[in-house]
Amino acid sequence: MSDSKTITALEIGTGKMQVFIGEVVDDKLLNFIGSGQAATEGVKKADIVDIRRAASQAQAAIVMAERSASAQIKSVCLGISGTHIKGFRNVGSANVSGADGVVRREDVERAKEDARTKSLAEGRSYIHRICCGYYVDDKFCTNPLGLSGRRVDAEYWMMHGDNDRIASAIHAVESFGIEVEHLVFSGIASALAVTSPQQKIDGVLCVDIGCGTSDYAYYRHGHIVQAGVIPVGGDHITNDLSFGIRLTRKNSERVKIHCGKANLSEDERGMQFWSLGDKQIGDKKIPLDAVNRIIRARLEELFLLLREDIQEYLTEDGIKEVVLTGGTSNLDGICELAAAVLERPCGKGRFDSSIGEKLRYQEYATALGLLEYARIEGAKSSRKKSGWLGKTFGQLFNI
Amino acid sequence: MPKKTKQSVADWRKLKEGSPETRKKPLSWRARFKSLSSWIKRILVAAVIVAAGSGAYYVYSNFYVDEILSGKTGNIKNIELKTDGAITGKWLGSFLKIPPGAKLDDINIFAVKKSLEDLEQVTSASVERIYPDVLRITITELKPMMRVTVKINGGPRTYLMSPNGVFFRPVSMDRSFIEKLPRIEDARISFDGSRPRPYANAHKVREFLAYAQKLMPEELAKWRAINVRELDSVILPLIIVKTEGGAQIVFATQDYQKQFDRLDYILRYSQQKPLKSIERIDLSLKDRADVRISDQRQQ
Known part of the structure; x- marks a missing residue:
């Protein structure tokens, strides 16, 4: 008889709260069964600054996911990030x-x-x-x-x-009656989702460029060697654009997503685009080159900070490949820029073939990794608790 | 450089399990409900454990588990009877008919309890095995206040009435004792099957007899019957006593103190004067007593 259980991943990001629910069959097969998402409030650079607002949004995402999966969440695998890590x-x-x-x-x-x-x-x-x-x-x-x-x-x-920031993150979830079963550094979760075991053996640096921060994890010989947080993310680019080309944050975000490129070809350098697109009062033509220079400057800073952190591993025997993931990694030309700064081949995260098309987005990497982490840890604890006696007592005292 | 202190290794799970500073109050109703249900579950589990423990202790201390398990129970040497009534050990022995040499474990204590409680006189009975060889029977009985003889299936049957008005057939009582109890006459007794229903005005009779016992106990011993025909009267409820000398004494159902004072006066007067054949004394009149002498002279 097959044994199935529900696991949940919760990522409290600077930009969004993402919840994925999966069903694990026989501790091996992970089926995606539902998701929920809510805009983040009360979080700055991955740190919770207003626990009530953050908890409220997390709850909204969880309730949405519960409805989507028609299941009640009892515990989550929580992703954590922030410069305090x-x-x-x-x-x-x-x-x-x-x-x-x-x-x-x-x-x-x-x-x-x-x-x-x-x-x-x-x-x-x-x-x-x-x-x-x-x-x-x-x-x-x-x-x-x-x-x-x-x-x-x-x-x-x-x-x-x-301690305070970890406790805040935990409390934001547990304050509505859901247990935090695992706490996972987001960089490790992302690497779990977008890098293969062989890449980890050869030496891979996985960089998750999020909204407020960028998390990285370097693997070698199949084990983690270093991980950390760079306090630069996609929001900084949006801010820079807002100041540089004098647009509101909302419009800057739109420009970043639709016109933002980290590298420009010669043909594109002379191109311009309408800032608002409606050609009305207030709309103006903006050179693509100007946007590119702003984005590039910030990304170069990010990769230079990253390079400082991992300098000792940029050797022949060290990092063989860089993998970018997270929402900001969707910018065109970012891999070329990262490869130029870090002097290593760079590509975007590749998801396992078992992950469905609708989930194959770089911004879902952390949540997918959290699900996988929960599955692996669940399988480990199942092996420990195997046997009817262990299961019975486990259920009896699970008040 | 942060200051390092010697401490046990801090893990994030310790923050979750929580010191009072890190453990915060729930924010949502869902969390509160979960917290409450968790506490209820804990309390229930604790209650079950306590109940099981108490039960085990009770069984151990009351049921001689060691003796039962070791099979060391012997023949019944003594039937220990505790009662608040008239049933005697001798009568009980003949009623239960426990054969000599019977083993304590062979006694069906539930059957014994039922057979005792089937007696109308017995209100409750408990039967215990006191290992190794004692059968303890504790009985609560109805107390007799009056007697009545009714005809059932063509034959007379004597019932006793308890102070609460419950009629029962007496067991283990001397005939002479029963015959000394005053009869209740003209009571409207209805039957539930073959057993009379409780007498509704028993409390009035009980109150009257309590006064008599308190104020004139020697006179009470001479009363043979109490007629309650007029007790239900709406205008003037009366209790009519018949003495062993054949005289009638009529009482109203209120102001007993005054009526007994008057009766005492009349009886002392009758002893001082040669008025030995009093036929009727009516104490129910308001300011006077009506005494009828058998030679028809009134005083």
């Missing part, structure tokens, strides 16, 4: 205890424990503690069990955030 690499060590010098499970566990238990500054909490691989006598390996050596090291990527 930081990461660092931490290595835990343990001497190999066996006289024969063979690494055993206990040695690995001690090394992992040593890495995971690093204290944070007051007011900070871990969001992720992800194992990136192991070193046996300074030689990298993905599974040290059975190898010979004197010392085993476990390398972790630790992501942490500000």
Whole structure:
């Protein structure tokens, strides 16, 4: 008999609240069954500044998704971003205890424990503690069990955030009776949706350019190596256009979406377009080149900031490919610009073939990744709880 | 550089589980409802656990679980009777007919309880096995106040009436005791099947007898019958007492104190004077008593 359960992804972005509901069959097959979306309020640069307004909009998105899926949401996998999120690499060590010098499970566990238990500054909490691989006598390996050596090291990527902001995000959801089951850094979720396992083994940098911030995650050997947040996003481009070509924010956003390009061909440089399009009073002709220069300047800044963060991995053995995703990655020519600044081949995120046509949009990458994350974690916990006894007691005490 | 402090590893889930600062109040009705239902569930689970625990403790402390489980129950050595009435252990033994050497576990305590409660005199009965060898029977009985003899199926049958007006057939009572109880006469008794329905004016008779018991107990012992034919009268309800000497004493149903004072005076007067054959004393008149002597002289 097949076993199915409903999982929900909630992305509280700067521009929109996105909810996806999926049904997981036998912990393997993920079927998309509904979605909801609401314009974000009370959020600035991915940080919640007005919890009531943010909670209200999140609730609107959730209710819409519930109606769409005809299912009641009990828990969500929540995506979190914001400039308060930081990461660092931490290595835990343990001497190999066996006289024969063979690494055993206990040695690995001690090394992992040593890495995971690093204290944070007051007011900070871990969001992720992800194992990136192991070193046996300074030689990298993905599974040290059975190898010979004197010392085993476990390398972790630790992501942490500000307690108040994390609590606000959680409270915005839990304040209407829905549990936050998983909290996931949006950059990791996006990478899960638009990069393949092989890309992660080869070395891929996934950049999710959102409205308020850009989240990135770099994978190598199939594990995360670094992740972080750049405080520049699509909204900055809209603001720049608003000031640069003297349009309202609404019109600037429209110009960005319809005429914005990160790279222009020679033919396009001389072109102009009507700012409002109705050729009435107030409408004016704007050179495409001017728009391009504004967009390009901001995107160059973004990629330069990103380059500073990941400088140490821009080596022969480091990042092999850059993948752009998020709503702003829809700008024409952005990949060429990113490739020029980061000096790596760059392309847009490619979704798995199992994802339906109507979901294959870069702005859905985070929410889709969150669904996938929830599915993977659900499968892990199902394996732990397998057996009728575990399930019975799990249900009994799930008050 | 942020100041680092020694602390346990902080994880976002700890924020969720929550210290009082981080745990905030629900904003929506849905959350409030969920929170409330969660508390109700917890309380119910706690109540079930407490009830199960109490039940287990009660069973352990009252039902001699060890003895039952070990099978060490023996023959009944004693039937312990507790009653507030007239039933005696001897009568009970003959009624229950428990064979000598019967095992405590072999007694059907529910059947015993039912057979006792089927007796009209018994209002409630509880039967317990006190391991290893005692059968405890606790009975609550109706108390007799008066007696009445009615004809059922052509034959006379004696019923006793409790202070609440309930009629019952007496068991385990001496005939002499029953015959000493005053008879109730001319009561309108209706039947429910073969059993008389409770007497509606019992409370009036009870009040009257309580006064008599309090003020003239020696005289009460001489009363043989109480006629309640006029008790239902709307104009002047009366209670007519018949003494063992054949005299009638008529009482109104109010101001008993005054009437008994008058009766006391009349009886003392009659002893002082040679007026031994009083036929009727009417105490129901307002300011005087009417005494009829058997030689027809009135005083």
